[in-house]
Amino acid sequence: MKIETIAIHAGNKKDESSKAVIQPIILSTTFERGIDGDFPGGHIYSRSSNPNRASLENVLAQLECGADAASFSSGNAAGMSVFQSLPTGTHIIAPDDMYHGLRNQLKNLFVGILTFDFIDVNNTDVLQQYIKPETGLIWIETPSNPLLKITDIKKIVAVAKTRGIKVVCDNTFATPICQQPLALGADLVMHSATKYFGGHSDLMGGALITAEKSEWWQKIRQVQEMGGAIPSPTDCYYLARSIKTLPYRVKGHVQNAQLLAEFLEQHPMVERVLYPGLPSHPQYAIAKEQMLAFGGMLSFIVKGDENDTHNIINKLNLFTRATSLGGVESLIEHRATVEGPDTKTPRNLLRVSVGLEHIDDLIADLKQALA
Incomplete structure (x- = not known):
């Protein structure tokens, strides 16, 4: 399907009981177990999963041509979940023009847990100099905030892959309509869904989309579930609705x-x-x-x-x-x-x-x- 069709259909599930064309908001925090102790509806507890969140994550994954998506209560929560998923002592390379909210997270919350350098990632010579044995992640943001710098995603991926380093791209400014980093080799895409996905300055959300359901992705999913920084069913509903346009x-x-x-x-x-x-x-x-x-x-x-x-x-x-x-x-x-x-x-x-x-x-x- 073309991206306009995905945006309309992948985030909606017709209600089987009422035959409502638009998926209703499911506010329940808990879900009934079957007589065999299983969960026939596929949901246990709303922190773990919810029908509205499942629909939102489905459309997010398809828009970015990813294998899976995880939604969060804000873009900062999405970014923090990536940092929390990394082993202690991991070194991160990040751009010198990086969204200040995530930059301040690293500088104020992860000191002593992770190490990091903010550099001109577009300069391959400089990038190579800053790679260490413990470097596990290169974070890129393109276009950047607020200097609108453009990072050559393929070039960064080529450097990272030779060292076994993961690449995460903040795609908030571009959206999947303007740029698709996973198709260019990135491992993970991050969005502040508050911005273009929401589109009306009236809700908050964040998202991560992965190229593959790797062991690292399962760790991020674990952070999402155990940390609980998830969007409400109502926010998921309105995000999925906004994505249609x-x-x-x-x-x-x-x-x-x-x-x-x-x-x-x-x-x-x-x-x-x-x-x-x-x-x-x-x-x-x-x-x-x-x-x-x-x-x-x-x-x-x-x-x-x-x-x-x-x-x-x-x-x-x-x-x-x-x-x-x-x-x-x-x-x-x-x-x-x-x-x-x-x-x-x-x-x-x-x-x-x-x-x-x-x-x-x-x-x-x-x-x-x-x-």
């Missing part, structure tokens, strides 16, 4: 982002636009080769200082000053403020989650704010 929503986000990036690149008040769909992007050739579309996120650097960036966003009417991304509404954020004192993000950078408003209205709003 994901392919068409993302197409709109991509189209608007491309046009907005082209407008900003020509504006005299803009120093630089960071968007992989622009030929001026330093990794444009890589993005063009490995991405199906260039995504709905962009950042731009203002000609001025931090005060100038705040003055611009305070003049905007359609772009909401808020964190997060992937909703139908356009958001804008001074990213360095969010990331804290150790941020490497330029103080005059603004990150934009391009929504589904009419592009003429978005351009007009930015034009008056930049005037």
Whole structure:
């Protein structure tokens, strides 16, 4: 099936008793055992499994062309489950432009348990220098947050496989509509489902999708069940519902982002636009080769200082000053403020989650704010 069909059908199961076309929300925390002590419905206890979660995980796995998927209460919970599944002392290589929430997890929660280095993973020579005998995982994020760096997934996988190292790709910015890391050789894909999967800024979730049901994947599943950082049946229902429109929503986000990036690149008040769909992007050739579309996120650097960036966003009417991304509404954020004192993000950078408003209205709003 094509991805639009998968998005609609793989996350839904018709109710056999009522013949309801749309799967109902099953709120029960526990499930009846059969007379032989077995569980004829396939579920024991909702922390372990739930019908709505099973449907959500089925569509997630199929969208990423994976063997299985595990859903979580947030993207951070999904990422943490990967780190928790690793043996003590494992060394992780992560990108220097990594989502600050997961970077802070490693720096604040896993010190003394895991070791890690944040480097330019695109530089193969540097990457090779940082690989140690205890290196067990290379974490990549492409496009990255907030600098929109593109990592050559195939190149990283080629280096990792010669050393028996696992590769995890944070695919949140791209979604499976724009990029499919498992098809490029990654072992695991991670998503903050709060973003484009949810798509309406009203629920939280996270997901991991695996290329194969390996021993490592079973360990991650164990962390999911025993740790209990799972989404509620209601969240699973609404995520599966939102995913039905994901392919068409993302197409709109991509189209608007491309046009907005082209407008900003020509504006005299803009120093630089960071968007992989622009030929001026330093990794444009890589993005063009490995991405199906260039995504709905962009950042731009203002000609001025931090005060100038705040003055611009305070003049905007359609772009909401808020964190997060992937909703139908356009958001804008001074990213360095969010990331804290150790941020490497330029103080005059603004990150934009391009929504589904009419592009003429978005351009007009930015034009008056930049005037």
